[in-house]
Amino acid sequence: MDTAKGLMTVEYVDQISDLQMFCDKCADLGYKNNSSTTAMKLDWCSSIDGRFFLTYNDKEIVAVSGCHPLPQVDATTWRVLFRGANLVSNIFGLVSKSHMTSTVFFYHILPQVAWARQHGADKFVITTNWSNPEIKSMEKSHRTFKLLERQGLVSCLVDRIELFNTTQTVWQLNLEKYSQLRQEFIERNIDIK
Secondary structure, eight states: OBOTTSEEEEEOSSOHHHHHHHHHHHHHHTOGGGSSHHHHTHHHHHHTTOEEEEEEETTEEEEEEEEEEOTTTOTTEEEEEEEEEESSSOTTOOOOTTSTTSHHHHHTHHHHHHHHHHTTOOEEEEEEESOOTTOHHHHHHHHHHHHHHHTTSEEEEEEEEEETTEEEEEEEEOHHHHHHHHHHHHHHTGGGO
16 A cells, blocks of 8 residues: 555565564664564464564555464454554654554554455454553553544453463454544545545
């Protein structure tokens, strides 16, 4: 997907040197879950038919997230925005109560849903950590999703579940509402197409 801002989102195939530069920047910023391809669980995600997506601004990656099956919920549920990280917190320089100024939220959900559907998915979820004293941004994400729930973008599917040794909340994405609000955001901000 191209935009007037020079952004392009692609599937991760073998852009390891670009991804390593992104991880180095994440490490410098203290983003522990994205400080290396190992911390991102890149190989694990690929091994279970998951896929990472990269958003470039010109020739540099500015955002990364992945999708993978989540059998802990059920056989046709896929997690999107796994290990999501943005190097630029608001790529558009706009305000959006629907979270559309998040690069991964705006650019990654639709291609990840398409990827997951090719692998039999029919339910799409995003998880947030209940509490992580080492990564304060995780708590902010959890609060953000409580606000998104009020708008009908997500609904709490599982309030507390242990996933990968971390207590998390599973939010089911309302894809119809997401698509509607995303389109409205585009129409209000024509220059981002």
